[in-house]
Amino acid sequence: xxxxxxxxxKAALSITAVAADLGVPLVRGRCxxxxxxxxxxxxxxxxxxxxxxxxxxxxxxxxxVRGDVISLVQxxxxxxxxxxxxxxxxxxxxxxxxxxxxxxxxEARVASxxxxxxxNPPAQGNAVASRVAVRDAERDAALEYHSPEPxxxxxxxxxxxxxxxxxxxxxSPVDKTPAAAYLARRRIYKPIWDxxxxxxxxxxxxxxxxxxxxxxxxxxKYVGLFSEKGNLRYYKHPLFFPYLDAKRRSFxxxxxxxxxxxxxxxxxxxxxxxxxxxxxxxxxxxxxxxxCEGVVDTLTFLGQGIAAIGIPGVRSFKxxxxxxxxxxxxxxxxxxxxxxxxxxEYLQSVFAQSGIRTVVLGEGLxxxxxxxxxxxxxNSWFGGKK
Ligand SMILES: [Zn+2]
Numbered sequence: 001x002x003x004x005x006x007x008x009x010k011a012a013l014s015i016t017a018v019a020a021d022l023g024v025p026l027v028r029g030r031c032x033x034x035x036x037x038x039x040x041x042x043x044x045x046x047x048x049x050x051x052x053x054x055x056x057x058x059x060x061x062x063x064x065v066r067g068d069v070i071s072l073v074q075x076x077x078x079x080x081x082x083x084x085x086x087x088x089x090x091x092x093x094x095x096x097x098x099x100x101x102x103x104x105x106x107e108a109r110v111a112s113x114x115x116x117x118x119x120n121p122p123a124q125g126n127a128v129a130s131r132v133a134v135r136d137a138e139r140d141a142a143l144e145y146h147s148p149e150p151x152x153x154x155x156x157x158x159x160x161x162x163x164x165x166x167x168x169x170x171x172s173p174v175d176k177t178p179a180a181a182y183l184a185r186r187r188i189y190k191p192i193w194d195x196x197x198x199x200x201x202x203x204x205x206x207x208x209x210x211x212x213x214x215x216x217x218x219x220x221k222y223v224g225l226f227s228e229k230g231n232l233r234y235y236k237h238p239l240f241f242p243y244l245d246a247k248r249r250s251f252x253x254x255x256x257x258x259x260x261x262x263x264x265x266x267x268x269x270x271x272x273x274x275x276x277x278x279x280x281x282x283x284x285x286x287x288x289x290x291x292c293e294g295v296v297d298t299l300t301f302l303g304q305g306i307a308a309i310g311i312p313g314v315r316s317f318k319x320x321x322x323x324x325x326x327x328x329x330x331x332x333x334x335x336x337x338x339x340x341x342x343x344x345e346y347l348q349s350v351f352a353q354s355g356i357r358t359v360v361l362g363e364g365l366x367x368x369x370x371x372x373x374x375x376x377x378x379n380s381w382f383g384g385k386k
Contacts, residue, residue, distance in 0.1 A: 001097075003244060005097040009092075009095060010070070012095040013092060013099075013212065015055045015057060015068070015069045015072065016050055021091065022073065022077070024072075029052070030049045032044075032078065033062060034059075034064055036080065045341070045342045047059050048065060060314055060342070060343070061346055068311055069088065070085055070088065079373055140305055154218060155219055155222065160223050163220075163225075164223065166214075167198060167211065168197075168242050168250055171199035172199060172201070173194075173199065173200075174200045175190070175193070178238070179239040182239065183239075187303060188303050193303055199242065200240060201240075204235055217230055220343070233267060237255035238257075239256040240254075240256075241277065243273075243274065244279075245279060245280070246273070252271070252274050256267075256295070256296070268312055273311070273316050273318070277310035278308060281309050284326050285327060286327045286332055287329070289308065289325070289330055291310075291311065292311075293310075293312075293333070293334045294310055310335075314334065322351075323352065325356050326360055330347075330359075331358070331360075331361050332348065334363075344360055
């Protein structure tokens with residue numbers, strides 16, 4: 001089986017149908033993690049979600065629980081890639097590329113109520129040839145499949161940081177731009193723009209050209225600034241939130257769309273999030289810090305004079321950041337949706353294991369008579385010590 005055939009085969013499989021056949025019960029596209037012991041309450045609230053469209057699954061807690069339909073079989077059956085592929089080929093032999101019988105037989109579709117149409121395999125002129133092809137493909141599957149080459153390091157990590165820094169320096173302050181209007185509508189004003197060095201793209205074409213003149217295109221792609229097509233990625237995401245470190249330098253950022261119809265709203269720079277947004281709030285002095293999902297929420301808190309940090313999503317929280325939280329207590333301010341609630345549960349257990357106190361924003365507040373005054377007395381109000 002060549003790589004192209006493998007791609008075709010994978011595209012013909014419905015990942016939710018395969019999950020069902022593996023005995024993994026999905027409820028609204030989710031299931032409990034295969035490693036419940038890593039979760040609080042044995043993953044009572046299912047953490048693994050499936051994307052039928054992309055043919056992928058992922059657990060938001062376990063970094064290693066994710067992948068395509070083959071990884072799913074590997075994890076559930078605890079087997080190798082080749083064994084997983086062989087199981088899929090045996091179970092869904094009628095979907096193998098080159099199997100012309102698959103085209104017009106309704107029963108050849110993956111039996112599933114998932115409703116995903118299975119694309120027709122490419123037309124084959126010669127049935128005998130295609131049967132031979134299937135046999136050959138099966139025999140050679142293990143031999144011919146090559147996993148993608150690991151990406152070669154085009155520039156050193158130091159060089160990469162320098163490029164990101166110089167890119168951020170090419171951007172404009174947000175003052176008097178559409179980005180400023182967007183921020184003001186969210187009650188985020190100039191003192192915060194300046195404090196957090198918010199930046200924007202005012203002339204996409206000029207910036208695109210300037211970058212191409214300054215750096216090799218392959219390098220720009222490699223560091224994640226440019227798309228595979230060879231253009232600056234942020235055509236629809238003109239507002240930039242640099243992740244400043246304690247010295248107000250930044251090697252990481254998030255770009256944001258200011259047009260509400262753009263999906264996704266945010267583009268993170270490729271690579272790992274080095275530390276939470278506004279990490280300088282984690283100053284090792286006793287006190288409370290608000291942990292928000294997303295930069296915009298964080299900025300809103302900062303505008304109110306409240307110490308806040310942001311993570312791009314619950315999944316992006318890294319346990320190696322825990323030492324940064326020394327002497328802090330944490331107010332968890334995640335979204336009040338399903339993912340936010342499970343995320344809150346997860347972070348509560350992670351912080352508790354490290355002896356870091358947490359409260360959940362809005363929880364138990366109703367029973368208190370005194371209302372929270374903005375900013376100045378947050379610490380005492382929560383019973384923390386300055
Ligand atoms: Zn998990």
